[in-house]
Amino acid sequence: MAQTIAGPEIERLIQLLARLPGLGPRSARRAALHLIGRREQLLGPLADALAVARERITVCSACGNVDTSDPCTICRDPSRDPAIIVVVEGVSDLWALERAGAIRAGYHVLGGVLSPLDGVRPEHLSLDSLVARAGRPETKELILALSATVDGQTTAHYVTELVRHLPVTVTRLAHGVPIGGELDYLDEGTLTAALRQRTPF
């Protein structure tokens, strides 16, 4: 198809762009043309940024965060509370919590949640290193910041069992009404949880 028209270089670029989440074959073609039409402003800078990322970005061997240093900026930050480890599924969740800015603690990126359907088993997650960190004398609390899905909660229970023998407190995020949420759009599970965990006003 297109490779006979515009050459294999453009076709290869389109195929790679189509493998990004959120882009399909059609939007990958649009993105490729967008890039080609903006060589100096976008195509070149993006090529450079990817080359830098390939060379310098690494996964933190302590917590699983991505950064240009190992241990990562968060793990090396002396202003963070070393007693608390926030356990997240992925780096995007870590970023979301950091954007919220609600806690200055350490993190542990599991690299997924247990999912029998998707074939994700305990050995696929960074659980051994989590148990090792949880067993250190300075660690007092694990906050399980996992999705409120079946797989997320299964993982939360699994982690809790793994560290039961350790003198560490395990907590999880509160369930309830999202800020700005309208009651009549919420599901019954959320409303039930919000009622059960009601707080003094």
Add this chain to the structure above:
Amino acid sequence: MAQTIAGPEIERLIQLLARLPGLGPRSARRAALHLIGRREQLLGPLADALAVARERITVCSACGNVDTSDPCTICRDPSRDPAIIVVVEGVSDLWALERAGAIRAGYHVLGGVLSPLDGVRPEHLSLDSLVARAGRPETKELILALSATVDGQTTAHYVTELVRHLPVTVTRLAHGVPIGGELDYLDEGTLTAALRQRTPF
């Protein structure tokens, strides 16, 4: 925000990805993490493909197509009918027509359509080179393959006026029922056009 967490390199990558059509800030973050997690399979190859594109992809000085050679593969193809020039708004339209494989002719990419609202005036389009090509003795027909929008049809009329003094036939794409289209979902304009341009069965 994120640059204080993961370093300026990742933040820069996210900002550039967010400038691709179809990706917003949130999906750009997902795409960046997707790339970082697939260094060998995707991040590296995409960095290379973009570097190749930056170096080698150029705009055909004859027709406006993008290719690694100038004139482009289509303009140099001796098997194409030199009497016919298909006039399109952009390279994506050229690609769409080539995927359909319905005609083996030359193309002319206008680089847009006239749009008073968006400030696109005749001097922004490659009209001079189109008139020059239309005036060559071998050119017999211009097929205006422009969108059936107000701006597209305004542009079609403008082009027709520009070449009126030349011995060249100007045609446009037929309007009608799309293949696979259901009548009761079509607008009245399309149905009227399909009735007016009805063909013997």
